[in-house]
């Protein structure tokens with residue numbers, strides 16, 4: 001057993017339960033790239049802001065035309081070793097649940113039972129006028145039948161399913177509308193500049209209250225909506241452990257940080273803890 005595995009295991013076993021806060025780093029091995037590099041700088045162009053989406057039809061056209069190309073890859077993405085490790089930690093009884101900043105639903109698909117989608121979910125679309133909910137898949141079928149989508153093999157994908165592409169495709173794009181009332185539809189995700197709903201934030205605090213420590217997994221915590229939970233946990237005297245390759249905004253707050261192969265490390269610990277939990281059943 002390596003020194004790092006031993007060290008993380010000792011930390012995990014020092015508390016009864018943990019809550020995990022996950023970010024884009026967890027999904028990158030599933031083929032969903034991160035918005036920022038290891039130093040926290042933007043990759044690619046700026047994403048569309050919440051207010052722009054609501055008020056500007058050309059921005060919606062830009063969003064949907066790009067999302068139409070990014071979605072197939074997001075919907076086909078499979079959970080990876082990190083998602084599996086968090087499932088095992090839950091099964092071993094030491095994880096209260098997962099608060100994720102990802103919108104890809106890969107934690108749920110991996111088998112995690114208690115997951116809070118802090119920034120919403122990309123697989124559902126809601127009408128801003130009548131609240132009618134449609135699956136993103138159904139929206140994609142509508143888009144495909146009303147637009148000619150170009151080849152996506154050479155395009156760059158971003159975490160919300162957005163992609164970089166030429167403007168002529170965008171300006172001709174036919175945008176989906178609500179099937180019930182014809183109103184403006186929006187993915188059920190918190191856009192940049194948008195607000196996480198109060199009840200979701202409350203649910204996160206309750207999950208943190210129920211746990212004895214907090215793990216940050218694969219996030220640079222560049223967005224305040226995630227960082228505040230780290231501050232909250234630390235204010236309560238709970239250990240804050242960071243598993244992330246690269247800098248985070250909570251580096252000066254944390255009790256311990258693992259930046260070298262953090263996901264493999266977590267997976268090894270999860271295997272060990274789950275095995276040890278099951279051992280007495282066979283003894």
Ligand SMILES: [Zn+2]
Nearest residue numbers: 127130178181
């Ligand atoms: Zn509607």
